[in-house]
Amino acid sequence: MTSRMTLAILISGNGSNLQAIIDAIETGRLNAEITSVVSDNPEAHGLSRATRHNLHSRVIDARDYASRSDYDEALQHYLELIAPDYIVLAGFMRILTPGFIDAFEHRILNIHPSLLPAYKGLNTYQRALDNGETQHGVSIHLVTAELDAGPIILQASYAIEAGDSVEDLQTRGHQLEHMMYPQVLSWLSDNRLTIKDGQIYYEKALLEQPILFDR
Ligand code: GRF
Secondary structure, X not given: OOXXXXXXXXXXXXXXXHHHHHHHHHOOOOOEEEEEEEEOOOOOHHHHHHHHOOOOEEEOOHHHOOOHHHHHHHHHHHHHHHOOOEEEEOOOOOOOOHHHHHXXXXXXXEEEOOOOOOOOOOOHHHHHHHOOOOEEEEEEEEOOOOOOOOOEEEEEEEEOOOOOOHHHHHHHHHHHHHHHHHHHHHXXXXXXXXXXXXXXXXXXXXXXXXXXXXX
């Protein structure tokens, strides 16, 4: 990036990843500006995090729109106005329409609590426990029209121990998530990571498999 990278962060709930990104910016670990925090849920706790840090926020309430495409049109309209470099999904609990994804092609990032391509979709911790998995993880990927299936940038795994609960996995996963999102964003902001025609390059080399997060 030549000028400061701008981000719109989309949330629906707690916003702990939003907080991690805010903290990384405020402590100088990430050279970026959050131009807006957008929530589909007026009750999202993440909105109060935005307010506390004097960030602009906007609620586009899911209940005000009759259909998914109406909602996405409104969201698209707003994001086109503010024109961020990247749209960062951070616990945004909606499936985006292909039209929306096309409008911001290769500029939408998502964080997902599993080792994709395993466990796409919801309730990943419970499903991993139910299946007796011995490891689980976190993935950050580019968003494409197919749910949780875009090219993966960064992954981290952690062990599932006997007797672990959903909360145990969530705690372990969130600790990683809060380091990983700022990491990927800072690589983008210093051009160590670049995206061209849907291909990801890390230090100028085409990324052929996900980067493993080095804690
Ligand atoms: C995270 O676990 C993320 O992987 C998933 O949604 C959760 C959001 O948590 N996509 P928070 O709102 O950032 O605390």
